[in-house]
Amino acid sequence: MQIVQNILLATHVFGLAIIVGPFILQMRKKEGFATGLILTGAIIQLVTGLAMVGIGEAVLDDDYNSIKIAVKLGIALIVLVGAIGARVAEKKGKPVTPWFHTAGGMAAINILIAAIWR
Numbered sequence: 001m002q003i004v005q006n007i008l009l010a011t012h013v014f015g016l017a018i019i020v021g022p023f024i025l026q027m028r029k030k031e032g033f034a035t036g037l038i039l040t041g042a043i044i045q046l047v048t049g050l051a052m053v054g055i056g057e058a059v060l061d062d063d064y065n066s067i068k069i070a071v072k073l074g075i076a077l078i079v080l081v082g083a084i085g086a087r088v089a090e091k092k093g094k095p096v097t098p099w100f101h102t103a104g105g106m107a108a109i110n111i112l113i114a115a116i117w118r
């Protein structure tokens with residue numbers, strides 16, 4: 001099961017890359033945002049994050065910091081709302097920037113939480 005956990009972690013890192021990568025590249029743009037990519041990334045983060053916690057706690061006897069996981073989960077849900085909002089706004093021809101910046105900025109905060117809060 002450890003190999004599955006390792007693959008999930010690698011996928012988790014790819015997932016964050018396809019949110020934060022487009023965000024940094026397109027931060028100053030006014031249109032043409034990669035909304036599909038950030039939405040895919042937001043879903044990958046939730047699925048892989050929850051799967052790692054599930055397998056870690058239930059099978060591998062890992063002990064995660066529940067408060068840190070809860071905070072990351074809450075922020076990941078805001079990222080998802082931002083990504084869905086960006087996609088919908090794009091389809092309706094409404095301003096995408098605030099949604100895009102919410103998703104990208106909150107994902108960046110989750111990276112800081114993952115790295116600094118041990």
Ligand code: HEM
Nearest residue numbers: 016045046049050052053069072073076079107110111114
């Ligand atoms: C936008 C959302 C997210 C971002 C940017 C993000 C970022 C990261 C990063 C950079 C790491 C690697 C650092 C480390 O190993 O501690 C990581 C690991 C991890 N993340 Fe996330 N994460 C997100 C969402 C989530 C969610 C929603 C969960 C669970 C509910 C989660 C659970 C985990 C777990 C369990 C690890 C492995 C930690 C370990 O094995 O020590 N993440 N995340």
